[in-house]
Amino acid sequence: MMRLTQRTCCLAGPDVSQPGYDRSGLSRGVVHLGLGAFHRAHQALYTEAAIRAGDGRWGIVGVSLKDPRTPRALAAQDCLYSVTECDGDAPVTRIVGAVVQAWYAPHALGEVIGALADPGIAVVTCTVTEKGYCQHPSSADLDTDNADIRHDLAHPDTPRSTLGVLAAGLRHRPAQAPLSIVCCDNMPANGDTLRKLLAQYAALTDPALARRVRDEVTFPNTMVDRIVPAATPASLRDAQHRLGLRDEAAIVCEPFTLWVIEDSFAGPRPAWEAGGALMTGDVRPFQAMKLRLLNGTHSAIAYAGQLCGLETVADAMADPLVGALATGVMADLRATVQAPPGYDVARYSEALLQRFRNTALAHRTAQIAADGTQKVPLRWLPALRASAGAERPYLERALAAWLHCLRSERSDGGQPLVFHDPGAPALAARLRGAHSDPDAVRAALAHAAVFGSEPWPAQLADRLARHLAALRLGGAAALLSF
Protein backbone atom coordinates (compact mmCIF):
# COMPACT_ATOMS: atom_id res chain seq x y z
CA MET A 1 0.00 0.00 0.00
CA MET A 2 1.20 3.53 -0.78
CA ARG A 3 2.61 5.64 2.04
CA LEU A 4 0.91 8.85 3.21
CA THR A 5 2.90 11.80 1.82
CA GLN A 6 2.23 15.29 0.50
CA ARG A 7 1.85 13.80 -2.98
CA THR A 8 -0.46 10.92 -2.01
CA CYS A 9 -2.58 12.52 0.71
CA CYS A 10 -5.20 13.58 -1.86
CA LEU A 11 -5.84 9.87 -2.50
CA ALA A 12 -7.23 9.35 1.00
CA GLY A 13 -10.92 8.49 1.18
CA PRO A 14 -13.53 11.30 0.80
CA ASP A 15 -14.49 11.08 4.48
CA VAL A 16 -10.92 11.86 5.56
CA SER A 17 -10.37 15.59 6.03
CA GLN A 18 -7.26 17.19 4.60
CA PRO A 19 -5.20 20.03 6.06
CA GLY A 20 -6.98 22.37 3.63
CA TYR A 21 -4.22 25.00 3.39
CA ASP A 22 -1.05 25.40 1.41
CA ARG A 23 1.65 23.76 3.53
CA SER A 24 4.43 25.14 1.38
CA GLY A 25 3.50 28.62 2.66
CA LEU A 26 3.97 27.70 6.36
CA SER A 27 6.84 29.19 8.28
CA ARG A 28 8.37 27.69 11.43
CA GLY A 29 6.90 29.29 14.54
CA VAL A 30 6.78 26.61 17.27
CA VAL A 31 9.38 24.12 18.46
CA HIS A 32 7.92 21.13 20.25
CA LEU A 33 10.04 18.85 22.47
CA GLY A 34 8.63 15.32 22.91
CA LEU A 35 7.07 14.24 19.65
CA GLY A 36 4.90 11.44 21.03
CA ALA A 37 1.29 10.68 20.21
CA PHE A 38 -0.05 13.04 22.87
CA HIS A 39 1.42 16.18 21.38
CA ARG A 40 0.38 15.23 17.88
CA ALA A 41 -3.22 14.58 18.94
CA HIS A 42 -3.48 17.57 21.27
CA GLN A 43 -1.43 20.78 20.98
CA ALA A 44 -0.65 20.13 17.30
CA LEU A 45 -4.37 20.08 16.52
CA TYR A 46 -4.92 23.43 18.27
CA THR A 47 -2.05 24.83 16.21
CA GLU A 48 -3.55 23.24 13.11
CA ALA A 49 -6.80 25.10 13.88
CA ALA A 50 -4.89 28.39 14.20
CA ILE A 51 -3.20 27.75 10.85
CA ARG A 52 -6.49 26.82 9.23
CA ALA A 53 -7.91 30.08 10.53
CA GLY A 54 -5.39 31.79 8.25
CA ASP A 55 -2.19 32.33 10.22
CA GLY A 56 0.65 30.48 8.49
CA ARG A 57 3.37 31.56 10.94
CA TRP A 58 3.01 28.53 13.17
CA GLY A 59 4.49 25.47 11.50
CA ILE A 60 5.74 23.07 14.20
CA VAL A 61 9.32 21.86 14.40
CA GLY A 62 8.88 18.54 16.21
CA VAL A 63 11.78 17.17 18.22
CA SER A 64 12.11 13.79 19.84
CA LEU A 65 14.80 13.68 22.52
CA LYS A 66 14.85 9.97 23.30
CA ASP A 67 13.07 7.96 20.65
CA PRO A 68 13.93 8.01 16.94
CA ARG A 69 10.79 6.17 15.78
CA THR A 70 8.30 9.03 15.36
CA PRO A 71 10.73 11.41 13.60
CA ARG A 72 11.73 8.56 11.31
CA ALA A 73 8.10 7.73 10.46
CA LEU A 74 7.17 11.39 9.97
CA ALA A 75 10.23 12.17 7.86
CA ALA A 76 9.14 9.46 5.42
CA GLN A 77 5.66 11.07 5.22
CA ASP A 78 6.54 14.74 4.65
CA CYS A 79 5.58 15.10 8.35
CA LEU A 80 1.93 14.29 7.60
CA TYR A 81 -0.01 11.94 9.88
CA SER A 82 -3.60 11.09 10.61
CA VAL A 83 -5.65 11.42 13.77
CA THR A 84 -8.80 9.35 14.17
CA GLU A 85 -11.25 10.29 16.90
CA CYS A 86 -13.34 7.41 18.02
CA ASP A 87 -15.87 6.55 20.71
CA GLY A 88 -18.16 3.96 19.26
CA ASP A 89 -19.95 6.25 16.82
CA ALA A 90 -18.55 6.76 13.35
CA PRO A 91 -14.82 7.49 13.64
CA VAL A 92 -13.63 10.84 12.29
CA THR A 93 -10.26 10.91 10.56
CA ARG A 94 -8.20 13.90 9.53
CA ILE A 95 -4.76 14.39 8.07
CA VAL A 96 -2.72 16.94 10.02
CA GLY A 97 -0.29 19.28 8.27
CA ALA A 98 0.98 21.51 11.09
CA VAL A 99 4.23 19.64 11.72
CA VAL A 100 6.81 20.84 9.20
CA GLN A 101 9.96 19.21 10.55
CA ALA A 102 10.62 16.11 12.64
CA TRP A 103 14.01 15.65 14.22
CA TYR A 104 15.58 13.10 16.53
CA ALA A 105 17.71 15.39 18.68
CA PRO A 106 20.82 13.16 18.99
CA HIS A 107 21.03 13.11 15.17
CA ALA A 108 20.18 16.78 14.58
CA LEU A 109 21.37 18.61 17.65
CA GLY A 110 22.78 21.59 15.77
CA GLU A 111 19.50 22.08 13.92
CA VAL A 112 17.45 21.74 17.13
CA ILE A 113 19.58 24.28 18.99
CA GLY A 114 19.48 26.52 15.90
CA ALA A 115 15.67 26.36 15.82
CA LEU A 116 15.42 27.22 19.53
CA ALA A 117 17.73 30.17 18.92
CA ASP A 118 15.79 31.36 15.86
CA PRO A 119 13.90 34.63 16.63
CA GLY A 120 11.18 33.41 14.22
CA ILE A 121 10.30 30.77 16.82
CA ALA A 122 8.18 32.50 19.45
CA VAL A 123 6.83 29.47 21.30
CA VAL A 124 8.29 26.22 22.58
CA THR A 125 5.93 23.52 23.84
CA CYS A 126 7.03 20.40 25.75
CA THR A 127 5.58 16.98 26.51
CA VAL A 128 8.52 15.01 27.86
CA THR A 129 6.70 13.19 30.73
CA GLU A 130 7.05 13.96 34.42
CA LYS A 131 10.50 12.44 34.71
CA GLY A 132 11.78 14.39 31.70
CA TYR A 133 12.27 17.49 33.85
CA CYS A 134 14.84 15.87 36.18
CA GLN A 135 13.27 17.16 39.36
CA HIS A 136 14.57 15.68 42.59
CA PRO A 137 11.64 13.79 44.08
CA SER A 138 12.11 14.87 47.70
CA SER A 139 13.46 18.39 47.39
CA ALA A 140 11.50 19.31 44.22
CA ASP A 141 14.68 21.08 43.04
CA LEU A 142 16.85 20.14 40.09
CA ASP A 143 18.26 16.62 40.48
CA THR A 144 21.94 17.29 39.90
CA ASP A 145 22.66 13.56 40.30
CA ASN A 146 20.53 12.70 37.29
CA ALA A 147 22.81 11.10 34.68
CA ASP A 148 21.55 13.31 31.81
CA ILE A 149 21.94 16.48 33.88
CA ARG A 150 25.46 15.48 34.92
CA HIS A 151 26.29 14.84 31.27
CA ASP A 152 24.81 18.17 30.13
CA LEU A 153 26.58 20.21 32.79
CA ALA A 154 29.85 18.67 31.61
CA HIS A 155 28.98 19.04 27.89
CA PRO A 156 26.60 22.03 27.59
CA ASP A 157 26.94 22.17 23.79
CA THR A 158 25.88 18.58 23.22
CA PRO A 159 23.01 18.20 25.68
CA ARG A 160 20.67 15.21 26.08
CA SER A 161 18.11 16.44 28.59
CA THR A 162 15.14 18.75 28.03
CA LEU A 163 16.69 21.37 30.31
CA GLY A 164 20.10 21.07 28.63
CA VAL A 165 18.61 21.42 25.15
CA LEU A 166 16.48 24.42 26.16
CA ALA A 167 19.45 26.13 27.82
CA ALA A 168 21.69 25.53 24.80
CA GLY A 169 19.06 27.05 22.51
CA LEU A 170 18.55 30.06 24.77
CA ARG A 171 22.30 30.69 24.99
CA HIS A 172 22.38 31.21 21.23
CA ARG A 173 19.12 33.17 21.06
CA PRO A 174 19.23 36.95 20.63
CA ALA A 175 18.38 38.57 23.96
CA GLN A 176 15.63 40.75 22.47
CA ALA A 177 13.67 37.83 20.88
CA PRO A 178 10.72 37.07 23.19
CA LEU A 179 10.07 33.42 23.99
CA SER A 180 7.30 31.55 25.77
CA ILE A 181 7.95 27.96 26.89
CA VAL A 182 4.72 26.05 27.42
CA CYS A 183 4.95 22.90 29.53
CA CYS A 184 2.17 20.46 28.63
CA ASP A 185 2.92 17.63 31.04
CA ASN A 186 0.59 16.46 33.80
CA MET A 187 2.13 18.28 36.75
CA PRO A 188 0.65 20.93 39.02
CA ALA A 189 2.12 24.37 38.29
CA ASN A 190 3.89 22.78 35.32
CA GLY A 191 5.09 26.09 33.85
CA ASP A 192 6.36 27.43 37.20
CA THR A 193 8.13 24.13 37.81
CA LEU A 194 9.85 24.19 34.45
CA ARG A 195 10.94 27.80 34.98
CA LYS A 196 12.40 26.96 38.38
CA LEU A 197 14.28 23.87 37.15
CA LEU A 198 15.61 25.56 34.01
CA ALA A 199 16.79 28.56 36.05
CA GLN A 200 18.50 26.23 38.53
CA TYR A 201 20.17 24.35 35.69
CA ALA A 202 21.30 27.58 33.98
CA ALA A 203 22.59 29.02 37.27
CA LEU A 204 25.13 26.19 37.47
CA THR A 205 26.90 27.33 34.31
CA ASP A 206 25.67 30.73 33.23
CA PRO A 207 24.16 33.15 35.79
CA ALA A 208 23.15 35.64 33.07
CA LEU A 209 21.13 32.92 31.36
CA ALA A 210 19.49 32.03 34.67
CA ARG A 211 18.41 35.67 35.03
CA ARG A 212 16.94 35.63 31.54
CA VAL A 213 15.01 32.46 32.31
CA ARG A 214 13.63 34.00 35.49
CA ASP A 215 12.87 37.49 34.17
CA GLU A 216 12.31 37.40 30.40
CA VAL A 217 11.13 34.03 29.16
CA THR A 218 7.54 33.24 30.17
CA PHE A 219 6.31 29.80 31.23
CA PRO A 220 2.50 29.74 31.07
CA ASN A 221 0.95 27.03 33.24
CA THR A 222 -1.38 24.73 31.34
CA MET A 223 -3.85 21.93 31.84
CA VAL A 224 -3.98 19.40 29.02
CA ASP A 225 -6.67 16.78 28.67
CA ARG A 226 -7.18 14.15 26.02
CA ILE A 227 -6.86 10.38 26.16
CA VAL A 228 -4.37 9.35 23.49
CA PRO A 229 -3.19 5.75 23.79
CA ALA A 230 0.12 4.71 22.30
CA ALA A 231 -0.35 3.21 18.84
CA THR A 232 -0.64 -0.57 18.50
CA PRO A 233 -0.25 -2.75 15.40
CA ALA A 234 -4.07 -2.99 15.34
CA SER A 235 -4.60 0.79 15.55
CA LEU A 236 -2.09 1.31 12.71
CA ARG A 237 -3.90 -1.32 10.63
CA ASP A 238 -7.27 0.36 11.25
CA ALA A 239 -5.86 3.75 10.27
CA GLN A 240 -4.39 2.29 7.10
CA HIS A 241 -7.76 0.83 6.28
CA ARG A 242 -9.55 4.14 6.79
CA LEU A 243 -6.99 6.18 4.88
CA GLY A 244 -6.30 3.73 2.11
CA LEU A 245 -2.65 4.74 2.71
CA ARG A 246 0.08 3.46 5.00
CA ASP A 247 0.57 5.83 7.93
CA GLU A 248 3.24 4.70 10.40
CA ALA A 249 2.51 7.70 12.62
CA ALA A 250 -1.28 7.29 12.80
CA ILE A 251 -3.06 8.08 16.05
CA VAL A 252 -6.39 6.88 17.40
CA CYS A 253 -7.76 8.89 20.32
CA GLU A 254 -10.98 9.97 21.97
CA PRO A 255 -13.08 12.88 20.64
CA PHE A 256 -12.83 14.82 23.93
CA THR A 257 -10.14 17.47 24.13
CA LEU A 258 -9.46 20.35 26.51
CA TRP A 259 -6.55 22.76 26.88
CA VAL A 260 -6.57 25.48 29.53
CA ILE A 261 -3.69 27.92 29.24
CA GLU A 262 -2.48 30.70 31.49
CA ASP A 263 -2.45 33.87 29.46
CA SER A 264 1.15 34.93 30.02
CA PHE A 265 3.06 34.97 26.76
CA ALA A 266 6.23 36.93 26.14
CA GLY A 267 5.49 37.44 22.45
CA PRO A 268 3.11 36.23 19.75
CA ARG A 269 1.49 32.79 19.90
CA PRO A 270 -0.85 30.76 17.72
CA ALA A 271 -4.54 31.61 18.19
CA TRP A 272 -5.15 28.26 19.90
CA GLU A 273 -8.62 29.51 20.81
CA ALA A 274 -9.50 28.60 17.19
CA GLY A 275 -9.27 24.97 18.34
CA GLY A 276 -11.24 25.66 21.54
CA ALA A 277 -8.39 26.37 24.01
CA LEU A 278 -9.46 28.32 27.11
CA MET A 279 -7.20 31.20 28.09
CA THR A 280 -7.36 32.04 31.77
CA GLY A 281 -5.58 33.95 34.52
CA ASP A 282 -5.30 30.96 36.86
CA VAL A 283 -4.89 27.38 35.66
CA ARG A 284 -4.24 25.85 39.10
CA PRO A 285 -7.81 24.75 39.90
CA PHE A 286 -8.11 23.14 36.46
CA GLN A 287 -4.80 21.32 36.94
CA ALA A 288 -5.76 20.00 40.37
CA MET A 289 -9.17 18.88 39.15
CA LYS A 290 -7.77 17.08 36.12
CA LEU A 291 -4.71 15.56 37.79
CA ARG A 292 -6.76 14.14 40.61
CA LEU A 293 -9.97 13.13 38.84
CA LEU A 294 -8.68 11.91 35.50
CA ASN A 295 -5.09 10.94 36.15
CA GLY A 296 -5.70 9.83 39.74
CA THR A 297 -8.55 7.53 38.75
CA HIS A 298 -6.57 6.34 35.74
CA SER A 299 -3.69 5.21 37.95
CA ALA A 300 -6.12 3.33 40.23
CA ILE A 301 -7.62 1.58 37.21
CA ALA A 302 -4.11 0.80 35.97
CA TYR A 303 -2.82 -0.94 39.12
CA ALA A 304 -6.04 -2.75 40.04
CA GLY A 305 -6.49 -3.64 36.36
CA GLN A 306 -2.95 -5.04 36.18
CA LEU A 307 -3.51 -7.15 39.29
CA CYS A 308 -6.68 -8.56 37.76
CA GLY A 309 -5.06 -9.25 34.38
CA LEU A 310 -7.18 -6.60 32.61
CA GLU A 311 -5.35 -5.26 29.61
CA THR A 312 -7.14 -2.04 28.79
CA VAL A 313 -8.91 0.73 30.70
CA ALA A 314 -12.20 -0.20 29.01
CA ASP A 315 -11.79 -3.86 30.09
CA ALA A 316 -11.06 -2.68 33.62
CA MET A 317 -14.13 -0.44 33.67
CA ALA A 318 -16.28 -3.36 32.55
CA ASP A 319 -15.02 -5.49 35.43
CA PRO A 320 -17.46 -5.21 38.36
CA LEU A 321 -14.75 -4.91 41.03
CA VAL A 322 -12.34 -2.62 39.23
CA GLY A 323 -15.17 -0.56 37.70
CA ALA A 324 -16.58 0.02 41.20
CA LEU A 325 -13.12 0.92 42.48
CA ALA A 326 -12.78 3.52 39.71
CA THR A 327 -16.11 5.12 40.63
CA GLY A 328 -15.16 5.09 44.31
CA VAL A 329 -11.69 6.55 43.75
CA MET A 330 -13.21 9.31 41.63
CA ALA A 331 -15.64 10.13 44.48
CA ASP A 332 -12.85 10.05 47.08
CA LEU A 333 -10.75 12.39 44.98
CA ARG A 334 -13.66 14.68 44.15
CA ALA A 335 -14.19 15.32 47.83
CA THR A 336 -10.77 17.03 47.83
CA VAL A 337 -11.15 19.10 44.65
CA GLN A 338 -12.22 22.73 44.46
CA ALA A 339 -14.23 23.54 41.38
CA PRO A 340 -12.55 25.93 38.94
CA PRO A 341 -14.73 29.07 38.87
CA GLY A 342 -17.82 28.45 36.76
CA TYR A 343 -16.80 24.89 35.89
CA ASP A 344 -19.11 21.95 36.49
CA VAL A 345 -16.93 19.33 38.23
CA ALA A 346 -19.81 16.91 38.65
CA ARG A 347 -20.36 16.86 34.89
CA TYR A 348 -16.62 16.51 34.28
CA SER A 349 -16.35 13.49 36.55
CA GLU A 350 -19.43 11.77 35.16
CA ALA A 351 -18.11 12.34 31.64
CA LEU A 352 -14.75 10.90 32.72
CA LEU A 353 -16.23 7.56 33.73
CA GLN A 354 -17.89 7.45 30.31
CA ARG A 355 -14.60 8.34 28.61
CA PHE A 356 -12.84 5.51 30.44
CA ARG A 357 -15.48 3.09 29.10
CA ASN A 358 -14.59 3.93 25.48
CA THR A 359 -14.08 0.49 23.95
CA ALA A 360 -12.78 1.95 20.69
CA LEU A 361 -9.50 2.81 22.44
CA ALA A 362 -6.93 0.18 23.36
CA HIS A 363 -5.56 2.21 26.27
CA ARG A 364 -3.29 -0.26 28.02
CA THR A 365 -3.30 -0.36 31.81
CA ALA A 366 0.43 -1.19 31.61
CA GLN A 367 1.06 2.13 29.82
CA ILE A 368 -0.62 4.14 32.58
CA ALA A 369 1.02 2.02 35.28
CA ALA A 370 4.47 3.18 34.13
CA ASP A 371 6.37 5.76 36.20
CA GLY A 372 4.18 5.35 39.29
CA THR A 373 6.84 6.83 41.55
CA GLN A 374 6.53 10.05 39.52
CA LYS A 375 2.76 9.99 39.12
CA VAL A 376 1.42 8.83 42.50
CA PRO A 377 2.91 11.80 44.42
CA LEU A 378 1.07 14.19 42.09
CA ARG A 379 -2.17 12.29 41.56
CA TRP A 380 -3.04 10.66 44.92
CA LEU A 381 -0.90 11.95 47.73
CA PRO A 382 -2.06 15.59 47.79
CA ALA A 383 -5.64 14.30 48.23
CA LEU A 384 -4.54 11.97 51.05
CA ARG A 385 -2.61 14.79 52.74
CA ALA A 386 -5.64 17.06 52.45
CA SER A 387 -7.76 14.35 54.09
CA ALA A 388 -5.61 14.50 57.25
CA GLY A 389 -6.28 10.89 58.27
CA ALA A 390 -9.99 10.86 57.35
CA GLU A 391 -10.61 7.59 55.54
CA ARG A 392 -10.68 7.60 51.73
CA PRO A 393 -11.63 3.93 51.38
CA TYR A 394 -11.21 3.52 47.64
CA LEU A 395 -8.17 5.71 47.17
CA GLU A 396 -6.38 3.96 50.03
CA ARG A 397 -7.16 0.58 48.46
CA ALA A 398 -5.75 1.83 45.17
CA LEU A 399 -2.56 2.87 46.96
CA ALA A 400 -2.32 -0.56 48.56
CA ALA A 401 -2.84 -2.17 45.14
CA TRP A 402 0.13 -0.23 43.75
CA LEU A 403 2.36 -1.18 46.69
CA HIS A 404 1.27 -4.79 46.33
CA CYS A 405 2.14 -4.73 42.58
CA LEU A 406 5.61 -3.43 43.45
CA ARG A 407 6.09 -5.93 46.26
CA SER A 408 4.84 -9.07 44.52
CA GLU A 409 5.64 -8.23 40.89
CA ARG A 410 2.86 -10.66 39.98
CA SER A 411 -0.77 -10.33 39.02
CA ASP A 412 -3.33 -12.30 41.02
CA GLY A 413 -3.19 -14.86 38.21
CA GLY A 414 0.60 -15.21 38.61
CA GLN A 415 1.61 -13.18 35.53
CA PRO A 416 4.81 -11.14 35.93
CA LEU A 417 4.17 -7.40 36.34
CA VAL A 418 7.03 -5.16 35.39
CA PHE A 419 6.26 -1.47 35.10
CA HIS A 420 8.73 0.81 33.45
CA ASP A 421 9.62 3.12 36.34
CA PRO A 422 13.21 4.01 37.17
CA GLY A 423 12.14 5.05 40.69
CA ALA A 424 10.36 1.78 41.51
CA PRO A 425 13.24 -0.55 42.50
CA ALA A 426 14.15 1.54 45.57
CA LEU A 427 10.57 1.50 46.86
CA ALA A 428 10.05 -2.16 45.95
CA ALA A 429 13.23 -3.11 47.86
CA ARG A 430 11.85 -1.45 51.01
CA LEU A 431 8.56 -3.29 50.64
CA ARG A 432 10.24 -6.64 50.07
CA GLY A 433 12.71 -6.16 52.92
CA ALA A 434 9.86 -5.80 55.46
CA HIS A 435 8.87 -8.67 57.78
CA SER A 436 5.16 -7.92 58.06
CA ASP A 437 2.47 -5.88 56.35
CA PRO A 438 2.58 -3.05 58.95
CA ASP A 439 6.35 -3.05 58.60
CA ALA A 440 6.06 -2.85 54.80
CA VAL A 441 3.71 0.15 55.07
CA ARG A 442 6.03 1.87 57.54
CA ALA A 443 9.00 1.31 55.23
CA ALA A 444 7.08 2.56 52.19
CA LEU A 445 5.70 5.69 53.87
CA ALA A 446 9.21 6.53 55.05
CA HIS A 447 10.44 6.58 51.44
CA ALA A 448 10.61 10.36 51.16
CA ALA A 449 11.28 10.33 47.41
CA VAL A 450 7.66 9.27 46.93
CA PHE A 451 5.82 9.95 50.18
CA GLY A 452 7.56 13.15 51.27
CA SER A 453 9.19 13.74 54.61
CA GLU A 454 6.16 14.78 56.69
CA PRO A 455 4.82 11.90 58.79
CA TRP A 456 1.56 10.23 57.72
CA PRO A 457 -1.33 9.63 60.14
CA ALA A 458 -1.08 6.33 62.04
CA GLN A 459 -4.71 5.44 61.16
CA LEU A 460 -3.85 5.63 57.47
CA ALA A 461 -0.85 3.33 57.98
CA ASP A 462 -3.03 0.82 59.86
CA ARG A 463 -5.63 0.76 57.13
CA LEU A 464 -2.98 0.34 54.43
CA ALA A 465 -1.47 -2.59 56.34
CA ARG A 466 -4.89 -4.26 56.49
CA HIS A 467 -5.30 -3.75 52.74
CA LEU A 468 -1.88 -5.22 52.03
CA ALA A 469 -2.79 -8.25 54.13
CA ALA A 470 -6.04 -8.66 52.20
CA LEU A 471 -4.14 -8.48 48.92
CA ARG A 472 -1.54 -10.97 50.08
CA LEU A 473 -4.16 -13.45 51.23
CA GLY A 474 -6.93 -13.04 48.69
CA GLY A 475 -5.74 -10.72 45.91
CA ALA A 476 -7.77 -7.86 44.46
CA ALA A 477 -11.04 -9.73 45.11
CA ALA A 478 -10.33 -9.66 48.86
CA LEU A 479 -9.21 -6.04 48.75
CA LEU A 480 -12.25 -4.85 46.87
CA SER A 481 -15.02 -6.80 48.57
CA PHE A 482 -16.46 -4.26 50.97
Ligand code: CS2
Ligand atom coordinates in the same frame (compact mmCIF):
# COMPACT_ATOMS: atom_id res chain seq x y z
C1 CS2 B 1 -2.52 8.83 31.72
C2 CS2 B 1 -2.48 10.13 30.93
O1 CS2 B 1 -0.64 7.62 31.01
C3 CS2 B 1 -1.15 8.21 31.95
O2 CS2 B 1 -0.62 8.30 33.04
O3 CS2 B 1 -3.18 9.05 32.94
O4 CS2 B 1 -1.64 10.04 29.83
C4 CS2 B 1 -3.88 10.57 30.48
O5 CS2 B 1 -4.41 9.70 29.50
C5 CS2 B 1 -3.89 11.99 29.94
O6 CS2 B 1 -3.34 12.85 30.90
C6 CS2 B 1 -5.32 12.42 29.59
O7 CS2 B 1 -5.41 13.80 29.44
